[in-house]
Amino acid sequence: MESAEKVSGTxxxxxxxxxxxxxxxxxxxxxxxxxxxxDSWLTILPTLLIGALNIGIMLTLSKRYPGMTIIQxxxxxxxxxxxxxxxxxxxxxxxxxxxxILNQHIQFINTVFLMKTPSVVISLTLAIFCCIAVYxxxxxxxxxxxxxxxxxxxxxxxxxxxxLAESDPERLRPVMGNGIVPVFxxxxxxxxxxxxxxxxxxxxxxxxxxxNAAKASFLSLGIISGLLCITLLPLIMVxxxxxxxxxxxxxxxxxxxxxxxxxxxxxALAVAIWVMSCFIKxxxxxxxxxxxxxxxxxxxxxxxxxxxxxxxxxxxSVTVFRNxxxxxxxxxxxxxxxxxxxxxxxxxxMLLAVDTFRRGFRKEAH
Numbered sequence: 425m426e427s428a429e430k431v432s433g434t435x436x437x438x439x440x441x442x443x444x445x446x447x448x449x450x451x452x453x454x455x456x457x458x459x460x461x462x463d464s465w466l467t468i469l470p471t472l473l474i475g476a477l478n479i480g481i482m483l484t485l486s487k488r489y490p491g492m493t494i495i496q497x498x499x500x501x502x503x504x505x506x507x508x509x510x511x512x513x514x515x516x517x518x519x520x521x522x523x524x525i526l527n528q529h530i531q532f533i534n535t536v537f538l539m540k541t542p543s544v545v546i547s548l549t550l551a552i553f554c555c556i557a558v559y560x561x562x563x564x565x566x567x568x569x570x571x572x573x574x575x576x577x578x579x580x581x582x583x584x585x586x587x588l589a590e591s592d593p594e595r596l597r598p599v600m601g602n603g604i605v606p607v608f609x610x611x612x613x614x615x616x617x618x619x620x621x622x623x624x625x626x627x628x629x630x631x632x633x634x635x636n637a638a639k640a641s642f643l644s645l646g647i648i649s650g651l652l653c654i655t656l657l658p659l660i661m662v663x664x665x666x667x668x669x670x671x672x673x674x675x676x677x678x679x680x681x682x683x684x685x686x687x688x689x690x691x692a693l694a695v696a697i698w699v700m701s702c703f704i705k706x707x708x709x710x711x712x713x714x715x716x717x718x719x720x721x722x723x724x725x726x727x728x729x730x731x732x733x734x735x736x737x738x739x740x741s742v743t744v745f746r747n748x749x750x751x752x753x754x755x756x757x758x759x760x761x762x763x764x765x766x767x768x769x770x771x772x773x774m775l776l777a778v779d780t781f782r783r784g785f786r787k788e789a790h
Contacts, residue, residue: 433636435566438573440644446701452613459610465656467611472649475618479641481772482624494625495719501779511720518713526741529702547741554707555734572700587658616761619768626712
């Protein structure tokens with residue numbers, strides 16, 4: 425680990441916000457509405473609970489192995505070679521995640537802004553900037569994100585107010601008309617994304633004051649959950665049962681506001697929010713992949729791996745799905761939630777359980 429690189433508690437909070445929030449807000453409301461309908465906003469409660477548990481697991485492991493990433497301390501918990509296998513699996517997961525995020529970026533830009541631009545151009549343009557940011561280091565990414573995250577919030581707040589102006593509270597009724605089961609089923613989608621706090625396993629060693637880790641992480645969780653709630657409610661009140669038929673519901677409601685009101689081309693704000701957030705998300709992902717490969721195969725510096733990872737990211741993003749609308753939608757609906765829950769939540773929980781058992785066994789032995 426590059427010990428000279430450090431981030432503050434505020435930077436960590438904003439970094440996790442930018443990493444998780446935009447995808448949660450712009451992509452998953454339609455998936456949630458397909459199951460829970462007008463009760464989608466109730467999924468915030470189980471999401472908040474699982475997110476808190478996820479953060480608690482990552483914080484506990486980090487406290488037990490200070491200054492180490494999950495790649496490093498897994499070797500202390502399960503042994504060298506099992507840890508190598510786990511690391512290779514995590515590298516595969518992160519590469520897959522990287523391809524999907526860049527692919528979503530391509531689809532979003534092609535849908536809203538540059539309809540005829542080749543996919544590789546859209547992917548490569550963003551990836552180059554991300555590559556430069558990662559080469560500068562995680563501290564540079566965090567400093568850059570301080571401004572981008574605040575700008576995102578400033579752009580998002582007026583959009584939420586404009587959404588409220590077109591809202592009809594009657595569309596929220598009846599509350600739990602189909603019972604609580606659809607709410608729990610729909611919760612799978614936000615939970616799959618909120619467990620991306622798993623990324624703390626790579627970021628916490630860079631925190632300049634480890635005592636601020638819990639405060640920064642839980643504050644970020646609270647902001648993301650609150651923002652999702654105040655986005656979902658107006659969204660349902662504007663579109664009602666049509667929400668689940670929209671690929672990007674928030675984008676659709678912004679376009680609708682632009683048509684109905686005196687403001688035009690408001691989707692440019694949505695594009696700005698998306699691009700800035702994707703830049704941070706992909707930069708952090710490339711950083712995590714490069715760091716994981718470096719620590720798994722004991723290279724001198726993770727920066728030596730950044731350019732090859734970026735090239736693979738671009739190639740993977742344009743080949744992972746042939747048909748964006750059907751294949752990506754099917755993946756997000758059926759594949760991603762299950763393996764995200766396993767990787768982001770179950771695996772670190774298992775590591776914590778094994779470590780706790782071994783520590784208890786050693787105490788009894790003494």
